[in-house]
Amino acid sequence: MSLTRQDVEKIAHLARLSITEREMPVYVSSLSSIVEFVNELSRVETANVEPMAHPLVGQHQRLRPDAVTASDHHEKYQRNAPQVQAGLYLVPRVIE
Amino acid sequence: MLHDLSIGALADRLAARELSSVELTRHFLARIERLNPGLNAVITVTAQQALADAARADARLAAGERGSLLGIPLIHKDIFCTDGVRTSCGSRMLDNFVAPYDATVVAKLKAAGVVMLGKANMDEFAMGSSNETSFYGPVRNPWDTTKVPGGSSGGSAAASAARLAPFTTGTDTGGSIRQPAALTGITGVKPTYGRVSRYGMIAFASSLDQAGVLAQSAADAAAVLKVMAGFDPKDSTSVDAPVPDYPALLEAPLVGLKIGLLREFFDGLEPRNAKLIRDALAVFTSLGAETVEVSLPHLPMSVPTYYVVAPAECSSNLSRFDGVRYGYRCESPKDLTDLYERSRGEGFGAEVKRRIMTGTYVLSAGYFDAYYLKAQRVRRLITDEFRAAFEKVDLVAGPTTPTPAFPIGAKIDDPVTMYLNDIYTIGANLAGLPGVSAPCGFVDGLPVGLQLIGPHFAEARLLSAAHQFQLATDWHTRRPRGYE
Numbered sequence: 001m002s003l004t005r006q007d008v009e010k011i012a013h014l015a016r017l018s019i020t021e022r023e024m025p026v027y028v029s030s031l032s033s034i035v036e037f038v039n040e041l042s043r044v045e046t047a048n049v050e051p052m053a054h055p056l057v058g059q060h061q062r063l064r065p066d067a068v069t070a071s072d073h074h075e076k077y078q079r080n081a082p083q084v085q086a087g088l089y090l091v092p093r094v095i096e
Numbered sequence: 097m098l099h100d101l102s103i104g105a106l107a108d109r110l111a112a113r114e115l116s117s118v119e120l121t122r123h124f125l126a127r128i129e130r131l132n133p134g135l136n137a138v139i140t141v142t143a144q145q146a147l148a149d150a151a152r153a154d155a156r157l158a159a160g161e162r163g164s165l166l167g168i169p170l171i172h173k174d175i176f177c178t179d180g181v182r183t184s185c186g187s188r189m190l191d192n193f194v195a196p197y198d199a200t201v202v203a204k205l206k207a208a209g210v211v212m213l214g215k216a217n218m219d220e221f222a223m224g225s226s227n228e229t230s231f232y233g234p235v236r237n238p239w240d241t242t243k244v245p246g247g248s249s250g251g252s253a254a255a256s257a258a259r260l261a262p263f264t265t266g267t268d269t270g271g272s273i274r275q276p277a278a279l280t281g282i283t284g285v286k287p288t289y290g291r292v293s294r295y296g297m298i299a300f301a302s303s304l305d306q307a308g309v310l311a312q313s314a315a316d317a318a319a320v321l322k323v324m325a326g327f328d329p330k331d332s333t334s335v336d337a338p339v340p341d342y343p344a345l346l347e348a349p350l351v352g353l354k355i356g357l358l359r360e361f362f363d364g365l366e367p368r369n370a371k372l373i374r375d376a377l378a379v380f381t382s383l384g385a386e387t388v389e390v391s392l393p394h395l396p397m398s399v400p401t402y403y404v405v406a407p408a409e410c411s412s413n414l415s416r417f418d419g420v421r422y423g424y425r426c427e428s429p430k431d432l433t434d435l436y437e438r439s440r441g442e443g444f445g446a447e448v449k450r451r452i453m454t455g456t457y458v459l460s461a462g463y464f465d466a467y468y469l470k471a472q473r474v475r476r477l478i479t480d481e482f483r484a485a486f487e488k489v490d491l492v493a494g495p496t497t498p499t500p501a502f503p504i505g506a507k508i509d510d511p512v513t514m515y516l517n518d519i520y521t522i523g524a525n526l527a528g529l530p531g532v533s534a535p536c537g538f539v540d541g542l543p544v545g546l547q548l549i550g551p552h553f554a555e556a557r558l559l560s561a562a563h564q565f566q567l568a569t570d571w572h573t574r575r576p577r578g579y580e
Contacts, residue, residue, distance in 0.1 A: 008453070015411060015456040016418075016433070017449055018441030027450065030511050034454050037512045038400045041470050044477070051472030052479060054333075055289045055303060055528025056552060061332050076196045082425035089420050092431050 002032045097580075098123045099259035103168055103316040104343075106262060110157055110167045117150035117157070117167030121211050124169045128213060128260050131579060134241060137254035138171060139232045140182055141214040149211040156209060164319045164343070166209035171261040173252045174215040175222055176202050176307075177296040185298045186218040186230040186248075189423045189443035199296025200328045201265060201307050208323045213261055217251030220445045221414065222272055222300045224248050225517040228508045229447040236504070237280060238576040239542055243501035246276030246517075249310060253280040256310045258579040263311040263320055267297060269304045270402050271496075271521025274533035277310050278496035278545020281535045283562065283572060284310045285317045288552050289528035290335035292321075293328035301409035302333070304402075304525045313572050314534060314562035318342035321555060340556045348560040351384030354489040355548075355561075360395040361494030361520050369544055372537035373495050376546045379568050380493075380561070390489060392481040397474050398522045403515055404458050404471035405526070410448075411455025417443065450511060479527040486551040491558060495520055496533040496545035520547060530555045534562045535571040543574075 003011075008028050012019045019027060054060075074087060083090040098106070098120060109115040125143050132138045146169065153167035177183050177195035179202075184190045198206065206212075219229040227235040227250025237245040238258040245254040249266030253276030256264045266273040268286035277284025285308045292307040299305060307324065311317040322343060327336040357377065362370055377387055419425040419439025426442050429435035444452070458467035485492060498519060507514045524531040529549050536546035546565075550558045566572050 003457075007457075011453045011457050011460070013437075014460060015452050016415075016436040016440055017444070017452060018434075018437040019449070020441070023446070023449075026446075027453065030450060031453060031457070033512050034403060034450070035457070037515075038404050038458070038467060038471070040400045041397065041404065041474055042466070044394065044397055044470075044474050046470060046473035046477065049473040049476050051469050052476035053303060053472060055479070055526070056335065059290065059333070059335065064329060073196060077422075080193055080196065080422035082419065082423075091420055092429050092435055094432050 003028060003035060099127060102313060103165070103262050103319050106168055107164055107166070111162050113157065117153040117211060118147060120167065121146050121150040121169050121213070124213055124261055131258055131260060135236045135238060135254050135258060136233055137217055137235050137251040137258065137260060138214045139174060139184065139217045139251065142181055142212055146211050146213050153209045153211060163209050165205065165323055167211065169211040169213050169261050170205065171213050171216050171252065171255050171264045172202060173218055173249050173264065173266050175218060175267055175298045176265060177298070178202055178212065178215065181215065183215070183298070184231070186220040186232060187444065187448070188231045189417050191231065191424065193422055197296060200293035200330060201297065201324050204323055216249070216255055216264055219248035219250065220448050221298065222248040222267055222269055223410070223447050223451050225271070225275060225514055226507065227251065228504065229445055231445060234504050237501045238579050239281060240501065242503055243542065244279070244504050246279035246501065248272040250276050252310050253277055253282060253284070256280070256282045256312065257576060263309060263316055265307065266310050267305055267307050268525065269300050270406060270525050271518040273308045273310060274496050274521050274531055274545065274547060275518060277533040279501040279543065281543030281571070281574060282310055282312060283314050283317050283535070284308065284533045285321060285555070285559070286524065286531045287321065287325060287555055288530045290333050291325050291530070291553065291555065293331045293334050295328055295330040299413040301406040302413060303409060304406060313566055314532065314559045315343065315346055318346055318559045318563070337553065342556055342559055345556040346560045346563040348557070349384065350380060350561060350564050353385040353561065355380055355385050355387045356390035356485055356489035356492040357387055358395070358492050358494040359389055359391045365495055366499060368539045369495055369499065372539070372544045373546060376536040376565065377493060379565055383564055383568060388489060390485045390492060392478065392485060392523070394474065394477045394481055395523050398478055398526055399515055399519055401471045401474045401478065401526060402522045403454065404467050405475060407451045407455035408459050408468050409455070411452045411459060414448070414452055419443070447511070475526045478523060482523065482527045482529060491548050491550040491554065491561065493546065493548050496547040500539050500542035500544055524549045528552060530558055532558045532562050534565060535574070537571055
């Protein structure tokens with residue numbers, strides 16, 4: 001199966017990735033070959049097989065008691081932010 | 097020379113106060129300064145901090161404290177968050193990211209008194225099998241600097257092989273510890289899923305990622321794994337089970353051990369590589385182990401399965417990089433969508449974008465059942481076949497990689513060919529199994545790795561089997577020319 005340029009544009013937008021004109025043909029061709037490659041899976045008979053999400057049998061996502069364990073580090077964390085003001089992250093205006 | 101000594105021998109010298117951690121640290125820092133420019137294995141050197149940590153370790157030693165890793169230097173893969181030190185994950189996206197906390201692996205090793213020399217180069221976000229996708233440029237293989245060291249823990253592998261540190265840490269999502277260990281002639285251990293905490297280890301594919309160690313020998317790896325492993329309440333998939341005393345279990349005899357030869361691992365394997373693997377297995381039988389052939393008919397499907405599951409999980413995990421809270425932000429975004437799309441488009445490299453888009457595609461409406469659920473079903477078939485094999489044998493063996501190290505640039509433009517490098521390693525990740533790669537010979541002067549895979553939590557058995565093999569052979573003691 002082959003992906004079109006329109007398919008790749010749609011996927012890129014869903015993934016919030018800007019793709020340049022130069023990159024586009026490379027992705028159309030490499031994503032097509034990857035999709036073709038993983039299509040091999042359709043040859044496997046899996047009618048009564050349960051999908052497997054966790055590699056260890058019988059392990060489940062553990063819940064922890066609802067207790068405060070972390071302290072406030074927002075100043076330290078915000079040192080990595082591109083733009084902050086008064087403890088808030090700044091982004092371009094969303095509502096005019 | 098100090099860099100020829102095992103971790104045990106170094107710890108003994110430190111304990112006897114014949115050697116100080118500061119001297120040892122200076123020795124390795126000098127090697128990094130001299131040898132790293134030809135390898136590009138280390139992307140951040142933390143010399144000042146290392147010497148301060150070493151002085152602290154020396155003070156603990158002087159006060160009578162002893163520990164298997166107290167005062168021993170290491171290099172961390174740059175995927176582990178290190179408080180106050182840049183943690184780039186090999187990406188432009190995190191080129192300016194200074195981690196505000198330590199990963200649990202880092203914290204545990206720090207508490208044991210290790211000295212961090214720096215951070216190792218890696219494929220961007222651990223996505224690659226050659227260490228060519230790094231924002232910081234390719235890593236070179238010390239056995240032949242025109243060849244790749246493997247990936248994604250390529251910097252860790254090259255650094256260990258060139259003895260820039262006694263050991264390095266790595267992560268393995270589809271072979272990223274075992275494959276580079278094989279291609280650089282060292283010992284790599286990928287533990288059972290859940291054995292080592294993933295907290296603070298930048299996520300790629302959460303149901304597959306596992307941290308481990310790249311070292312000079314199985315005995316050294318055992319000493320490190322004992323410290324790294326264990327339950328962590330901060331990782332919801334961490335397993336609450338006691339950690340065996342791996343070093344104490346290394347002497348388990350091989351007599352009666354049943355080793356399964358994976359038929360599918362020898363199909364199409366280059367004859368010279370196949371011979372080295374068969375010779376290695378002959379060593380095991382001479383030590384009393386038995387070998388039987390086992391077949392996992394669905395194993396050849398592990399690569400397509402992985403290339404649905406891993407990109408799907410990566411597409412979700414990497415959605416956190418939005419140009420808002422940390423990481424790269426594009427210049428003058430015109431609106432919020434433009435900020436997201438250009439920050440991610442410019443911040444991520446080609447392979448990471450390819451994987452995100454593959455994942456987005458297989459998870460998108462109309463394709464989810466045909467790809468993602470299908471791959472999860474095939475994943476169960478592969479896992480069930482491993483389980484059935486382990487009812488008959490104690491561990492399975494085969495090659496780690498289809499070929500020795502390949503030239504830099506040879507496969508980077510053909511993703512599917514590159515993905516097939518991991519054909520022998522991916523199965524263990526899909527099934528959550530532990531695996532070890534140990535050097536077992538050379539083809540055209542390049543190292544070849546023997547892979548052992550065991551049932552869940554059989555790390556001790558794998559390490560002792562590799563250790564017994566290393567007592568009988570000397571492949572793991574060979575040094576690349578120029579790095580003696």
